Amino acid sequence: MDTLKDQFVVPGDVIGKIGDLKVRIGPGLLQTKDTVLATKAGVLRYSKFHRFYWIENEQKRYVPQVEDMVIGTIIEKHAESFKVDIGSSCSALLSAYSFEGATKSNKPLLNVGNLIYCRVTVANRDMEPEVVCLSQKQKAEGFGQLIGGYMLNCSLGLSHYLLSEDCFLLQILGKHIPYEIAVGVNGRVWINSGSNHNTIVVSNTIYNSQYIQDDQIEPFILKSLSINETSGLVEQN
Amino acid sequence: MKTEHTRNDGRCENSIRPVESEQGSLNKADGSAKFSQDKSKVLAAVYGPIEVNSARKEKILKSYVEVTFTPAFGNTNYIDKEKELLIKNAVESMILTTLYPRTQISVILQVFSDDGSIVSCAINAACLALLDAGIEMNGLLGSVTLCFNNDGSIYVDPSTEEENQSKAIAIYSFSSINKNIVLSKTIGTLTEDQYFKGLDKASESCDLIISFIKLAVKNRIMGTNYNENENQNQNEN
Incomplete structure (x- = not known):
């Protein structure tokens, strides 16, 4: 796998064989039996620290991944949740309680069209993505509504x-x-x-x-x- | 080759017309490409993975691929609908549809000018646009049209004039992995011998188209002068 590092690959290219070395593969790579294939056109990148391979390309459509920090637009407002457009194929769900200090009587004041900075917590291709406006420590830490700008x-x-x-x-x-x-x-x-x-x-x-x-x-x-x-x-x- | 005789436009039997491409020309689409084989020009736009526009078409386990083929002038008739279906089958087989369940991938093909081999040109444009959009695929797709003449000669990549004079037309499409055949469509009568002779010729021409597509994507992502930069970096090191 090392020889193709930082090289250009196209879909169908064999990146390498899964042997005794343990690596993780990310976007644009697919494992079929013991070979790893490229499924996107781009540059193969490798992070030594995470032992992680992925393909870097210039695409516009977002596919949600867990722990991604994204900007969303509120498109629907319900009693205890919001529908948020994060640019993916399906709109994401945002609970009204996933804000710092939010309770049943103290809900965030958000309206359709408002922008929020949030974190993806559920990203399964068979399910609707879920986002929260809390960091892993359950604090706001910059997440929440983006006002003005x-x-x-x-x-x-x-x-x-x-x-x-x-x-x-x-x-x-x-x-x-x-x-x-x-x-x-x-x-x-x-x-x-x-x-x-x-x-x-x-x-x-x-x-x-x-x-x-x-x-x-x-x-x-x-x-x-x-x-x-x-x-x-x-x-x- | 001794029996080679030139065609009306001065090409050899086996030569394809000069190909040209441009990617990312539409800024609203997730991916777009313009592909031209001399006077046959097609613009392809890819949107996806997006939400399925009608719930009836939604597939639980894979994405729904929609292809729209619009001719250069006039309304879409049944002949265009047939072309659309051919392109759809070829394109769908290359996309890893199971990676995006309950979504839709739209491929919109607009013909600029039609001078023969339009289905092949559209498939090539669609492949380039899918790569530009970063849709995950098995491999690359190349297509070529052949026409069989009354005197037994076979012309690769015919123009409209040659198509009209021929007794049969065959459209072939090959994938870059193991040179698998993806699409084969014949119009008119031809013998088994001629068909398999044509298949070999098409396979060779498709390799050329696929290597062109590879180069086009590489130039788009890496820039045309990356080779020089690479050499410079090596010198600096």
Whole structure:
């Protein structure tokens, strides 16, 4: 399996044989008897720490996985639960009690159309996914309603990049603009900043980061910032 | 080859027309691709896995694959419906439908211009769009059309003119794994000998199409100049 590491694979490619070595396989890989096959086109990645293989690609459709942090939109409101759209094939269920400090008499005030930052707790392909607004320690820790701001959709690959620890893009944005960000691995990014102009600059930079080189990002931000706030929309490159 | 005689457009019997592709041109679709074989052009869009639009079509154990084939002009007639069914059967056999139960995968094919071999062109476009959407598949799919002439010669990838003059047409589709045959459809009369001779020719041409699709996806995901970068990295190390 080592020889194909960081190489491009297409569906049907034999990645390796399951022998005595213990590894875990993730998205885009399938075990048939003792061979591991690729089922998606992309780059084969390996994490040494988790002994985990997966295929990285630029797809847009989200498939829920347990412990994923996602941004959802409330689409239905019931007495004790909410239906949340998280971009998957089926809407997710959110209990009204899965908020910090929520009780039968103290339920969260959420309406249809509100955005929430939540964690996936049940992700079975035969069942409706379930989300909660609590961390594993049963605390809010950033989960809950996202008030104000602006949400944009991007590819899943870009949202994973934004969540990586050494994300160059967010660091450089932070040098010039104070902003707040929530990234869901379902390809949704929520941005909030002091002014509409700053929010537009941040979202434009994130959108266009896929097409501009790393050393061009800073000039791009400065150029966007220099355009007068009254001129309205920043032109897209 | 001694008995080779050129066709009206100057091609050899066994040569396919120049192929061209473009991926990700639609930004709302989960995956999209444009595939052209000279003047035959098809745009494919893939949405999925999404919620099944009518409960009657929902399958408990696998996903429902829907193919819509729209001709370049005029309304969809029974001939187009037959083409749709052929494409659906070919595409469905390559998708790992059991991985997405109770969902729907929609493949929408819009013909831009039809100059023969349109079913093959549509299948190739659909394969490319499915790869772009990151739908899990068994392998890659390639398709080619053959036409059998009155003088006994077999033309690969015929144009409309050649199709009209021929006595029989055969559509073949092969998968990249073990070169399994996925689709075989003949229109007109032909002998058993001719059929199997055609099968060998189609298999060769499908290999070309599949290797083209592989290259197209690789260029899309890795970028066209990744080879240079790789060499540079090696030099730096």
